[in-house]
Amino acid sequence: MPTRAPQQRRRRRPTASGVLLSKELITETALRLIGEHGPEALSVRRLGAALGCDPSALYRYFRNTDDLLLAIADRIIGDAMAGFVPGPDWVASLREMAMRVRAGYLAHPRAAAMASYRVTRRENEFRAVETGVGLLLSAGFAPARAVRLYLAFIDTVLSHAALDAACQALPREQREADEQAWTEAYQALDPAAYPALTSVREELRSMADSSFEEAVDLLLVALAARAPGHAET
Amino acid sequence: MPTRAPQQRRRRRPTASGVLLSKELITETALRLIGEHGPEALSVRRLGAALGCDPSALYRYFRNTDDLLLAIADRIIGDAMAGFVPGPDWVASLREMAMRVRAGYLAHPRAAAMASYRVTRRENEFRAVETGVGLLLSAGFAPARAVRLYLAFIDTVLSHAALDAACQALPREQREADEQAWTEAYQALDPAAYPALTSVREELRSMADSSFEEAVDLLLVALAARAPGHAET
DNA sequence: ACTTTGCGTCAATGCTGTTGACATAAGGAC
DNA sequence: GTCCTTATGTCAACAGCATTGACGCAAAGT
Incomplete structure (x- = not known):
């Protein structure tokens, strides 16, 4: 036996x-x-x-290809979070977590695009969720609130990272065409029909860049403002 | 001839x-x-x-199925934004824009999931950007800032909507398995290895729900707080 | 009525994931 | 060292997929 x-x-x-x-x-x-x-x-x-x-x-x-896909996704998470240790500053720690996840996705842009919205239910994901929820608990949020806020945080991070990864995974030709749209197609619009776009014409070029850091920082600002013990306005 | x-x-x-x-x-x-x-x-x-x-x-x-999907996607965008008129409250207007985009995506998740990261460079997109940037300009942001903040906003909305759409587009079997993970795999974890997850065990079920509204609201709160004329803390 | 040709149909190609039967070698028991 | 069990690699087959080229009908133009 x-x-x-x-x-x-x-x-x-x-x-x-x-x-x-x-x-x-x-x-x-x-x-x-x-x-x-x-x-x-x-x-x-x-x-x-x-x-x-x-x-x-x-x-x-x-069991099947989906099982394999989840294993791949979990490995990406593991690689991204390897060696990460949360520090005393929960906001800074969440920020580093976000940057790590993004880096992990950008390292495998094409695989990331396939798996960003899945629950791998494997060890590396367990650990990441544990870390993130733990940080929000340490910030003083009640369990129910900590879970929901973690979800909003990680979904923002994952979906944004997936967006960046998907763009990076596009064929060079197509990606460049998309970037040029902001300096060409959007520059040629009728000022009468598009007054707002006309008045920001010079700045539209920056639409081609990623908004990952700004979006994450805005979210973290809002989280910090809602943390128990934070001075309300 | x-x-x-x-x-x-x-x-x-x-x-x-x-x-x-x-x-x-x-x-x-x-x-x-x-x-x-x-x-x-x-x-x-x-x-x-x-x-x-x-x-x-x-x-x-x-030409092929991708061509067909793009045609469908174009129709979804038009339908979602049809009849939308921004109101005097810029935050509420951005919020409605977000909800409309999401609703349009969720109504046709498969097509939306495959086309979310493409830049259409067509009239419906022109109009949406015009509207969004116009709202941020009306809030008092300078052009460069308005453009970047709009980008952070719309990327959050689009990527989150795509996330929700992708989940909904999963085969029933896989979607249900992903949802059950929070009430099964995540409930059976070792308390010693996962203390934070154990203390929020009862709340993990809510991880299966979308965080779209929370994420958008958090972002809008942060945007409102940064608007010129807003009382700083 | 005649010609042209847009386009619907048919058949075929080469992919895809998945499964059940089969064979073989690794490793434990003695 | 021999035997037995069984894990696991291999083979063949199936159904469904997107896509294409040849064919021919019927509708539009003249």
Whole structure:
């Protein structure tokens, strides 16, 4: 009778090409595949080919492709949050968390775009939520409020990061065309029909840049103002 | 020699089932299909079946499915902002704008999720930016500041709306699994390893709900506090 | 009535995820 | 060292997907 836990792998049988498969290796290869050839390059068949195994072998490690996708997403979270330790200043700590998540997404823009709105329900996500909720509790918010405010915070961070990642994942041609729109199409508008846009014409170029930091900072200002103990106006 | 523009259709030949196809009819039917049978119901084959025509007939009207999705997205934008008139209260007006965008996205989540990060450079977008920037100018912000704050605002709205839309666009199975994670996987965590999560255990269920309104309201509070003429703390 | 051609239809291609049967080798028991 | 169990890699097959090229009908223009 086997004494080991059933999910613990006991045997490691090499594939025809000699590779030893593992969840780790599969998620790494998938991430590399997406990074090199774009998100549409991720299919069970291509992943199998990249690993040197039969496509169906992957189903020994993941229930289906969604399961694999969640594993990839959780790995991105883990990489982004690796080594992060919250400090005494909860606002500054949340800010660093936001910047880390964004950096992690931008490091794998094409994978991030696929997974930003999912709940991975895996260890790295557990830890991140624990950290974020803990920071808001330490700020003095009551549990129900801390949870909702954390959700507003992390959704803003994740969705903004996904936006940036999606833009970065666009083909160069298309991205440049989008950026040029602000200095071309928007400069040629009829002043009578678009008075506000005309009066800010010189500033429209900055619409091509990310608003991530401003949006996060605005949100953190609002959070800080609502924290218990903060001097109300 | 034909005098008509080449893109203008001259002949309307009915399909085998007697339907007269058109771009309008196809986008309408696609939206209805998504609305009635969920986002995964939209495939060229099913759309063809719903229209009573061969799937390949659609390629006479759209270059590919992406082209079709963009046509649908354009229609969503127009519908969402139709009839919107900004009022005297700039904060309330921005708020209504946000809610309209979100409603438009949620009404057609699949199409919205795929098109949210594209810059349309079309009239509906021009008008929306004009309106939004105009509201911030009316609040007293200087041009450069108004543009950047509008960007932070609209990116928050769009990315959050896209997040909600993407969740709604998930297959029922996956969406339910993601929601259940908060009442199952997150309830079973080790209290010693996850003290913060344990102390807010009862409230975690609310993580499955959207944070759109809270995030937008927090942002608007921060914007209002930064407006010229606002009493500083 | 005749010609042109827009466009609906059919058939085929090569993708996709997923599954069940099968084979083989790893590892424990003795 | 031998045997047995079983984890796991492989193979074949299925259904559904977007897309395309050839074909031919019927509607519009003359």
